[in-house]
Amino acid sequence: MKKRTSKQIFAETLLELSKRMPVDKITVKQIVDESGLSLQTFYNHFLDKADLILWIHKSVFDEILDKVGRDGYTLRDATLDNIRFYYEHREFMLNALENTQGQESYAKASAENLYQVLSKFIKDRHGLKELSEREMFCLKVYSVAGTYAYAEWASHMENTPPEVFAEYLGDILPAPLAVYFSK
Secondary structure, X not given: OOOOOHHHHHHHHHHHHHOOOOHHHOOHHHHHHHHOOOHHHHHHHOOOHHHHHHHHHHHHHHHHHHOOOOOOOOHHHHHHHHHHHHHHOHHHHHHHHHOOOHHHOHHHHHHHHHHHHHHHHHHXXXXXXXXXXXXXXXXXXXXXXXXXXXXXXXXXXXXXXXXXXXXXXXXXXXXHHHHHHOO
C-alpha cells in the first residue's frame, strides 16, 4: 500500500470539509486540525488555502496529461478523464468556483493553470520554444472559457454524457490552436 503524502492528507481533509461547508468558510486552521498534521507542515507545502484548492485539481490534471502518447492514450482520453474527475468531485469544484473571489479565486487560478499546462503541453509535444502572440491570446481565452464550461456542465448539464461534453470542448477550441490538438 502506498503511503499518503502530507499534501494528499491536506487535500482529502479539504474535500471532506467542503462537503459540510462552503470553501470560503473553511480556514487553514480547520484543515490542519482535522488532518492531524501541523500548521508548519501545511505551510511547507502550500502558500494558503487557495494554493491547496488549485493543487487538488492540478495534481490530477498533470498526471492525466503525462499519460498522453503512452500506450495509445490520446488527448481525447485525457479530456474525458479530466471531465470524469471534475464530475466526480463536482460539489467541491462548484463550491470552490462559487465561494472564492479575488486573490483566492479558484476560477482565476484554474484558468491560469490550464493556460500554463496547455502551453507547456503544446510546446513540449511540438518542439516549440514559444507560441505566437495570437496563439497565446487564443489559449488564454480558451482556458477561461474552458473553466466556466466545466462549471456549466457540472451544474446544469448532468444529463450530457462526458463524451458529448468533450465534443463541446472541441467545438470551442480556437482555430489557431486546432492543429496542436488534432490527432
